[in-house]
Amino acid sequence: MSNPYLPFRAAIIEVRRETAVDFTYRLEADMQVAGGQFVEVSIPGVGEAPISVSDFGDGWIEMTIRRVGRLTNVIHHLRPGNSLFIRGTYGRGFPLERYAGKDLIIAAGGTGLAPVKSLLNRYGGNPGEVKSLTLLAGFKTPADILFRDEIERWRRQHRVEITVDRDDAGGWPGRVGLITGLIAREPISQPENTVVIVVGPPAMMKFSTLEFIKRGIKQENIWVSFERKMCCGIGKCGHCKIDGAYVCLEGPVLNYTTAGRLMD
Structure with missing residues (x-):
């Protein structure tokens, strides 16, 4: 063994x-x-x-x-x-079979863009796997924006909206405001055929998922990814445990029907 x-x-x-x-x-x-x-x-x-x-x-x-x-x-x-x-x-990754043929919206805050980068690249190279893909990404300031070259490529492949919390230096030509503002304005014509991934800091995930639910997205069509202190990775040490769930085993990608009761 x-x-x-x-x-x-x-x-x-x-x-x-x-x-x-x-x-x-x-x-x-x-x-x-x-x-x-x-x-x-x-x-x-x-x-x-x-x-x-x-x-x-x-x-x-x-x-x-x-x-x-x-x-x-x-x-x-x-x-x-x-x-x-x-x-x-x-851990468990994103269930790609649940997104097939759907309108997929990815909402990422800060370094939360990293865990979904492979999905954006995958669907960019295989556009027929989902009906459509939209990336909503939020960063603290323009200086904190990740993957600038990839974002420009994703713009040619998907619908991409970027916002920053503040523009201290001035000169940022894009949106300023929280990512929840992007979600509130996002055109969602068929919520019953829309699936959502939310990754980012805990507060961002909490309020973003609530905003998507307001927009008519069913909880079972929302996935989040938790960042915890997962020391052992195999459910033995208990550092990542929330209530009775070991995030390193059941997550880090969790459906909101489970994650909604675990957000702390």
Whole structure:
């Protein structure tokens, strides 16, 4: 029996700067991944943390990592040729079969855009899998916008609306305001045929899902992705437990019929 806690060494192939504190790392990794799953990333003697897989392909995965603590501070000094240690993948991803033939709306707040990046790329390359796709993304300021090059490509493939909470420096040509404002104005002609994914900070997810419900979206047609301190990844340590649910096993992607009672 293999050791589920045993990581493997993954070489860094590419590093791309997204913002002052967010970097995307492409690593050499031959592993089975579903969009929405996460891995445990570690550096011996420094620490370990759960990180969402933002994209993946044949022989590689990508993770967009924000510098927020001891481990991520060290990671942000690494360059191609260096390595990270990875174990996983863990958790449940997005149920693509539930989105087939539907109008799909993805609402992402801040770094919540990372876990859905692979979906946007997938449906961009396979547009017939969903009836339509709309991305609503919100960031604190224009300087916090992730995946700028990808956003321009997604605009050519999908309907994309971007908003920022504030424009301190001035000069931002787009919308200013919370993402809930985008949701309130979003044209939803067939709510019964619309499915929704919401990913972001807890408050953003709470009020965004409530806004979609106001717009007539059924709770069973809404999915969210939780970010928790998922230490073990296999439901043993209990750090990610909310009530009776282990987010690392039942999530991180959860249908709102379950997630609605777990939001804390």
